[in-house]
Amino acid sequence: MEAKQYIGEGWKHAILIVGAIVVLLPFYMMVSMSLKSQQEIQSISGGLIGAQETQTFPVCVKTGYSEEECTMKPYKYNYWFAFEKAPIPRYLMNGVIVTLSIFIIQVLVALPCAYALAKLRFYGREFVFSMVLFCLLIPVHGIALPLYVMLAQAGLVDTYSALILPWTISVFGIFLMRQFFMTVPDELIDAARMDGMGEYAIVWKVMLPTAIPALLAFAIFSVVAHWNDYFWPRMVITGNRDLFTPPLGIREFRGGIDSDEFGPMMASIVTVTVPLIVAFIIAQKRFIEGITLTGMK
Amino acid sequence: MGTISLKNISKSFGSTQVLNNLNVDIQDGEFLTLVGPSGCGKSTLLRIIAGLEQQTSGDVLIDNKNVNKIRASERDLAMVFQSYALYPHLTVRRNLETPLRLRDYNAFERLPLIGNFSPNKKNKTESINQLVNKTSETLQISELLDRKPGQLSGGQRQRVALGRAMVREPVAFLMDEPLSNLDAALRVHMRSELSELHNSLKTTFVYVTHDQAEALTMSSRMAVMIDGNLLQLDTPQEVYDNPSSLSVAQFVGSPKINIFNGSSDSSGTVNFLNVNLKRKSSESNSDLHIGIRPEHLEITNDKDENTFSGTVAYRENLGSDIYFHVNIEDNSKKIIVRGLPQFTHQITNGSSVNIKRDSNKALLFNQTGMRIHFNNAMG
Numbered sequence: 001m002e003a004k005q006y007i008g009e010g011w012k013h014a015i016l017i018v019g020a021i022v023v024l025l026p027f028y029m030m031v032s033m034s035l036k037s038q039q040e041i042q043s044i045s046g047g048l049i050g051a052q053e054t055q056t057f058p059v060c061v062k063t064g065y066s067e068e069e070c071t072m073k074p075y076k077y078n079y080w081f082a083f084e085k086a087p088i089p090r091y092l093m094n095g096v097i098v099t100l101s102i103f104i105i106q107v108l109v110a111l112p113c114a115y116a117l118a119k120l121r122f123y124g125r126e127f128v129f130s131m132v133l134f135c136l137l138i139p140v141h142g143i144a145l146p147l148y149v150m151l152a153q154a155g156l157v158d159t160y161s162a163l164i165l166p167w168t169i170s171v172f173g174i175f176l177m178r179q180f181f182m183t184v185p186d187e188l189i190d191a192a193r194m195d196g197m198g199e200y201a202i203v204w205k206v207m208l209p210t211a212i213p214a215l216l217a218f219a220i221f222s223v224v225a226h227w228n229d230y231f232w233p234r235m236v237i238t239g240n241r242d243l244f245t246p247p248l249g250i251r252e253f254r255g256g257i258d259s260d261e262f263g264p265m266m267a268s269i270v271t272v273t274v275p276l277i278v279a280f281i282i283a284q285k286r287f288i289e290g291i292t293l294t295g296m297k
Numbered sequence: 298m299g300t301i302s303l304k305n306i307s308k309s310f311g312s313t314q315v316l317n318n319l320n321v322d323i324q325d326g327e328f329l330t331l332v333g334p335s336g337c338g339k340s341t342l343l344r345i346i347a348g349l350e351q352q353t354s355g356d357v358l359i360d361n362k363n364v365n366k367i368r369a370s371e372r373d374l375a376m377v378f379q380s381y382a383l384y385p386h387l388t389v390r391r392n393l394e395t396p397l398r399l400r401d402y403n404a405f406e407r408l409p410l411i412g413n414f415s416p417n418k419k420n421k422t423e424s425i426n427q428l429v430n431k432t433s434e435t436l437q438i439s440e441l442l443d444r445k446p447g448q449l450s451g452g453q454r455q456r457v458a459l460g461r462a463m464v465r466e467p468v469a470f471l472m473d474e475p476l477s478n479l480d481a482a483l484r485v486h487m488r489s490e491l492s493e494l495h496n497s498l499k500t501t502f503v504y505v506t507h508d509q510a511e512a513l514t515m516s517s518r519m520a521v522m523i524d525g526n527l528l529q530l531d532t533p534q535e536v537y538d539n540p541s542s543l544s545v546a547q548f549v550g551s552p553k554i555n556i557f558n559g560s561s562d563s564s565g566t567v568n569f570l571n572v573n574l575k576r577k578s579s580e581s582n583s584d585l586h587i588g589i590r591p592e593h594l595e596i597t598n599d600k601d602e603n604t605f606s607g608t609v610a611y612r613e614n615l616g617s618d619i620y621f622h623v624n625i626e627d628n629s630k631k632i633i634v635r636g637l638p639q640f641t642h643q644i645t646n647g648s649s650v651n652i653k654r655d656s657n658k659a660l661l662f663n664q665t666g667m668r669i670h671f672n673n674a675m676g
Contacts, residue, residue, distance in 0.1 A: 187473075190349050191382035195461075196370035196399035209386035 030273075034266035037074035041262045050074060057081070059261050078263035079271075082253075085264060088271055090242065091249035095272075098163045098245055099226045105168040106222055107215065114177035115203045119189055129178070135171040141231070148235055158243060162236035167226060173218050180214035181207060216283055227276055246272035298360045299325045299468040299501035301346060306355035308341055308525075315341050316352070317525040323469075328495050328502045330516035332509055334548065338525040339505045340473055346503060347471050348372050359468065370399070375462035379474040381454045383446040389457050390429060390442040396465050397425045432460045452483050459494070469501035476511065488514050509549045513537065521545045543666035546588050552620055554660075555594070555632040557587045565672060567661065570605045570625065572654075576671040578661055585669065586662040591620060593658035594634040596641055596650050604651045607632070612646055614638075623650060 028048075033041050036050035038057075052073045060070035060081060072080070082088060116122070117129050147166050148157070156162045184207065192206045208215070230247040237243045244252075250272060253265035301323040308316040315338045323329050331339040344350035346357060348369035357364050364372050375396070383392050398407065401424070406415045433439045436456045446454055455475065462470055476484045476491075492515050495502050506512055512519045513533040520530040529541040540546035546554050559569025565577035569587050578585065597604060607625040619638055622631045634652055636644070644650060661669040 185380055185382065187378040187380050187382040188384070190344075190347075190369075191376065191378060191461075192384075193349060193369045194347060194374070194376045195396040206384060209384075212386075 030266050030269055033262055034078050034270045035075040036263065037077075038261060038263055040074075074263060078267040081261075082264040082267040082271065086249050086252045086268065087241075088246075088249060088268055091244050091246045092272070092275065094243060095227055095246045095275075097160065099223045101160070101164045102167045102226050103219060103222045105164070106170040106173050106218075109169050110173035110177050110218075111208060111211075112200070112203050113174045114181050115199075115207055117174070117178045118181035119184075119186070120199075132171055132174055132178075136175060144232070144235060151236060157236050158238055158240045160243065163233060163243070163245070166232070170218075170222065173222065176218050176221075177211060177214060180211055184210055220280065220283055223279065224276065300358075300360055301469060301501065301503065302356075302358040302361070303342070303346070304356040304358065306342065306345060306352050306357070308338070308345065308350070308353050315525050316345075318355075319522075319527050321520060321527065321530065323501060323503060326499045326501055328492070328504065328515060328517045330504045330506060330512040330519040331522060332506055332512035332519055332548075333522035335507050337522045339507075339522050342522070343376075343471050343473055343503060343505045347374055347376050373465075373468050374471055375465050375467040375469075376471040376473065377458050377462050377475045379477050381446070381458040381478075383454060383457055383461070385446050388443055388445055389433075389438065389449070392446065392457060393429045393432060393442075393460050393464050394425055396461060397428060400465065401425060428464050428466075432464045435463070436460050451479050452487070455479060455487065463498075467500070469503060472502065472504045474506055475504075476506075477508075484511075491515060510551065513549070521548060523548065540660065541668050543586055543588070543662040543668075546660060546662070550590060552591050552633045554588045554590050556630070557589070557632075558584070559587045560584050567659075572603055572605060574659060575656065576659075578669055579672050580661075580663060580669050584664055586664075586666075588660040588662060589654055589658060591633040591635040593655040594632070595653045595655070596621065596634055596636050596644065597653040598651065599653070600651045604653045606649060606651045609644060609646055609648045609650060612644070621650070623652065625652075 032048050032050075035048070035052075036046050037053070037055065040046035040050040052075060054071060054073050056067055056071045057077055060077070061067055063085070070077075113132075117125060117132070151157055151162050151165070156165070188206060188210070189202055192202045197205065227245075228247060229245070233243075233245045233248050237245075237248060250265065250268055253261070253268060301321075303319055303321040303323075306316055306319045307314070319342065321329075331342060333339050341350060345352045348357075348364065348367065352365075359372060359374070383389075384395065387395070401421045402412070402418065403415075406412045406418045406421070412418065429442075430439070433442060436459060438453065438456050438460060441449060441453055441457070446457065449457065455478075458475070476487050479487060488511060491502075495515075504511075504516065516533055518531060519533050519536055521528045521536060523544050528545050529536055531539075536545065536549055540549060543556070547556070557569040559567055561567050561578040561581050561583055563581050565579065565581040567574040567576070567578050567585060567587065569585075574587075600606065605625060607623040609621050610624050610631055611622040613620040613622065617638070619636045619641055621634045621636055621641070621644065623634055624631055632652075634650075661671070663669050
């Protein structure tokens with residue numbers, strides 16, 4: 001009986017391990033390629049980190065650096081050249097500005113909306129909520145062109161506003177927070193009203209602190225989606241390299257006269273991905289600990 | 298002062314009438330209980346007093362001032378909720394401070410950091426601290442002040458919720474089933490504590506409960522509500538002894554009052570189960586309900602024309618009392634008889650017993666459930 005159980009568990013784990021490998025393999029490739037030299041990448045040799053032989057890199061020389069400056073170990077070259085070729089810190093900063101602005105404004109809009117939809121009684125509430133659900137069904141790409149035209153008319157193309165404005169009302173955020181607010185007991189809100197809070201004070205001082213776990217879940221969705229978004233920045237940032245977000249920045253390494261050089265490209269991708277992974281690990285821990293609602297039961 | 302008057306209060310949600318033209322005068326310092334089965338509208342009435350719900354018609358007067366248009370927070374009432382409704386993210390101290398901060402600080406002083414520059418804030422903070430400390434000493438929760446509600450037991454949360462209501466020193470306390478979430482032993486204990494608190498504060502309490510035992514033990518007056526109607530408003534003893542209708546008689550008292558079907562003849566003599574009552578009904582020639590409480594029935598060995606007999610179906614031993622559920626011939630319902638353990642310990646399930654009733658204790662109700670009186674007390 002026990003042996004059978006172990007076999008059953010073994011199968012489950014085997015399947016899960018295969019799944020984990022499938023998911024992690026691209027990341028392994030990414031990290032590995034960001035450390036190896038171009039020859040090793042193209043001949044698929046050298047294992048995880050390659051031989052790390054000091055060498056002179058021709059693309060670097062072609063770009064205009066001296067041979068001495070271009071002679072170093074591959075891992076160092078890949079990261080150094082990535083930062084030399086493109087202003088990656090600037091792109092990262094743009095990413096932070098855009099994703100944080102989007103998230104903060106989304107919260108400012110979504111929380112009062114969700115509160116009203118979950119807890120206030122008013123004529124037409126169900127209709128408004130059904131409209132919210134309806135909006136969830138509209139794909140972004142479907143309205144991209146009209147949005148672009150509107151932004152262009154307003155003269156906002158090639159500005160931060162163009163990156164931020166279209167995303168400030170998150171229907172998904174309203175929906176998610178509304179579902180969470182439904183679970184908050186009405187008595188807590190009544191108690192706040194008896195204590196003398198107005199409706200806005202209730203949203204920010206009572207609902208927001210109790211909704212931290214849901215808000216973190218939403219933050220993960222929102223930040224990941226907009227940090228990684230390539231489609232929209234590609235549409236509205238047409239020329240100004242100072243406004244490039246990280247995914248647009250990676251594009252700098254694609255093709256061109258120098259031919260593809262994968263090492264620095266992968267190095268830049270690692271640089272762009274790491275902040276997100278770190279943020280997720282921190283948020284996840286917080287997410288699980290969370291502020292629970294035990295105070296009310 | 299803390300008088301509350303409700304005048305012709307009606308409330309309907311859509312087409313459902315929840316409250317039906319209620320008139321209640323609550324006196325200063327009174328412990329008034331609104332009691333009734335769930336769904337009778339008692340919580341809605343309390344929320345109307347609090348200002349959390351708007352009545353469809355009628356007036357609410359607090360200290361003879363019409364408060365129909367006044368917001369909940371400005372009515373100077375405090376409310377304790379069934380689920381305590383403490384702010385889960387704030388410490389006990391902050392929970393107690395919140396109503397005072399919102400009342401005493403102005404908008405500028407409530408701002409973080411720069412609010413501290415306001416010259417009056419320091420004095421206000423001091424008085425808030427004093428009030429919080431005083432209240433927490435009264436309720437013996439001083440050592441809990443730095444904890445979060447999640448780290449407290451049910452009874453402690455209950456005290457904190459009471460404290461949050463008390464710090465404001467309101468004109469009246471509104472309590473919505475505050476003891477329902479506690480376990481039985483703690484509930485009985487908190488009943489006496491609440492009564493003591495009421496005696497020492499001498500503030501008006503309006504207390505909503507579905508538990509008639511809480512209403513009987515704590516209140517100075519109780520209002521029995523059923524289906525949105527106020528059926529009786531009187532002292533607990535009067536409601537118990539002299540219920541105005543069959544529904545009130547059945548709701549108040551545990552175990553339930555026994556109801557027999559009977560009738561009166563042309564002279565007003567009441568007859569049920571072949572027993573005639575000595576007293577004459579004021580309503581002659583009609584079908585009646587006769588109510589007798591379990592403690593007014595007694596198991597006896599003698600058999601005469603005033604007793605009736607039956608078989609014990611179930612014996613409920615509570616230690617101090619034993620309740621016998623007895624099947625009576627000609628009566629479809631079981632009746633409940635109280636027995637004292639020392640006389641009835643030998644009676645078991647299935648025993649045949651004779652039941653005697655105490656004289657002058659029967660209550661008469663007509664077919665619509667209204668109380669009927671006897672012609673004269675001893676007749």
